[in-house]
Amino acid sequence: MGQVFTPHLLAKFMVSLFQSDLKENNKILDPCIGPNTFLSYLDDINSSIQITGVELDESLISENIKEFYKKPNRQLILDSFFNLPLANKFDYIVQNPPYVRQELMMNGENSKLLALKSLSSLSQIIPAKSNLYVYFLLKSIFHLADHGRMIAVIYDSWLYSDFGKVLKDAFVRFGSIEGIYHFKKNAFPDAEVGATVIDFKRIINPKEKNKLIKLYSLKTVDEVGFYGSKIKLPFKQIPVQEFFTYRFSEETVIDFKIGLFKPIEKINSQPIQRGISSIANKFFIQQQKTFEESIPFVKDVTSITSFNVKNELFYLLALNGHISEKTQKHLDNAKKEILAEGEKFKALKEQIEHNPNWYKVQLKKPGNLLFNYYLRKNIDFLLNEELHYSSDNFIF
Numbered sequence: 189m190g191q192v193f194t195p196h197l198l199a200k201f202m203v204s205l206f207q208s209d210l211k212e213n214n215k216i217l218d219p220c221i222g223p224n225t226f227l228s229y230l231d232d233i234n235s236s237i238q239i240t241g242v243e244l245d246e247s248l249i250s251e252n253i254k255e256f257y258k259k260p261n262r263q264l265i266l267d268s269f270f271n272l273p274l275a276n277k278f279d280y281i282v283q284n285p286p287y288v289r290q291e292l293m294m295n296g297e298n299s300k301l302l303a304l305k306s307l308s309s310l311s312q313i314i315p316a317k318s319n320l321y322v323y324f325l326l327k328s329i330f331h332l333a334d335h336g337r338m339i340a341v342i343y344d345s346w347l348y349s350d351f352g353k354v355l356k357d358a359f360v361r362f363g364s365i366e367g368i369y370h371f372k373k374n375a376f377p378d379a380e381v382g383a384t385v386i387d388f389k390r391i392i393n394p395k396e397k398n399k400l401i402k403l404y405s406l407k408t409v410d411e412v413g414f415y416g417s418k419i420k421l422p423f424k425q426i427p428v429q430e431f432f433t434y435r436f437s438e439e440t441v442i443d444f445k446i447g448l449f450k451p452i453e454k455i456n457s458q459p460i461q462r463g464i465s466s467i468a469n470k471f472f473i474q475q476q477k478t479f480e481e482s483i484p485f486v487k488d489v490t491s492i493t494s495f496n497v498k499n500e501l502f503y504l505l506a507l508n509g510h511i512s513e514k515t516q517k518h519l520d521n522a523k524k525e526i527l528a529e530g531e532k533f534k535a536l537k538e539q540i541e542h543n544p545n546w547y548k549v550q551l552k553k554p555g556n557l558l559f560n561y562y563l564r565k566n567i568d569f570l571l572n573e574e575l576h577y578s579s580d581n582f583i584f
């Protein structure tokens with residue numbers, strides 16, 4: 189029967205999307221009322237408005253619900269929605285359709301056979317593997333009068349799946365989507381999935397259709413605030429042509445506050461900064477410890493084979509203070525070679541000419557975590573337990 193009832197905050201929100209647009213003599217339908225979740229919010233509306241509630245499971249109908257439908261212009265149909273003739277048209281439909289997997293739609297009122305029959309020629313557009321809710325939504329579209337609106341809540345899987353294409357196609361073909369309210373999580377208790385509220389308008393004349401779909405991305409239902417409030421929720425506009433390829437999954441908000449995540453600066457022993465720039469790699473970085481002043485140095489990520497910096501080290505000639513004879517000779521040679529270079533080392537040449545300590549390296553205290561880029565996918569985070577100095581190929 190697919191009996192998952194809508195939480196009250198969400199139901200109130202859905203009703204608030206159309207309640208203020210209701211006009212005298214309008215007709216409203218909920219094709220599967222359950223405990224009359226949505227329509228009960230409309231008990232006080234203008235009595236000329238006609239309310240129709242359908243429900244297959246009589247056991248859900250309480251005395252209160254019976255009283256509700258005794259009022260003028262209200263009708264309770266205890267039968268399958270599939271038995272409601274398509275000739276019945278409505279200005280508003282509000283619903284949370286039943287979820288029943290196609291494998292279970294074999295017998296009884298919700299058998300595929302009856303569901304398809306109720307859609308007559310339109311049944312051709314429904315793929316055989318569709319869940320029961322797809323039949324409910326499609327049939328509802330054809331119960332809408334021209335410009336009639338349907339507010340429906342369904343899980344958000346249709347946004348991502350191939351199977352959801354049928355629904356997207358139907359919404360665009362037979363009308364336009366006024367808005368999609370995407371609740372990323374906790375819209376339904378006990379269901380770790382997101383939900384969408386679809387605000388759809390049946391439009392027969394293609395020229396009247398919207399070219400943009402408003403997408404409201406929300407974390408939880410609590411964000412919509414209280415009933416009836418006219419707060420303006422932030423939204424994005426998606427051109428209808430992009431609706432089919434739009435990557436709704438990238439919208440997913442990661443909750444960094446849950447225990448799995450820690451800010452990098454909390455696990456890094458140093459403030460995050462770029463590594464050490466060498467003066468001229470050729471003269472100042474060696475693969476062996478060639479000079480007594482050289483210090484171990486992590487140079488590039490490709491030379492590191494695990495996620496722990498071990499022996500994949502280079503050596504940096506980090507001079508600051510006493511210089512040995514051997515190193516002094518090396519420096520003098522380096523100076524000559526650099527000055528003899530044509531266009532290369534332009535800035536360094538200037539340094540050499542104006543600064544007698546041109547070879548000094550600004551050391552930065554090493555951190556225990558190295559990573560190679562800030563804003564890339566697949567960043568390698570390397571543990572630098574021994575606190576080696578690292579090159580400016582890294583951030584630490």
Ligand SMILES: C[S@@+](CC[C@H](N)C(=O)[O-])C[C@H]1O[C@@H](n2cnc3c(N)ncnc32)[C@H](O)[C@@H]1O
Pocket residue numbers: 189190191192193194218219220221222223224225226242243244245248267268269270283284285286287297298
């Ligand atoms: C997901 S529940 C939603 C109930 C209620 N509208 C709510 O949102 O809380 C779906 C309802 O559809 C009813 N249902 C299942 N098959 C049906 C059918 N063929 N015709 C009418 N109602 C049906 C179930 O009994 C259930 O109450």
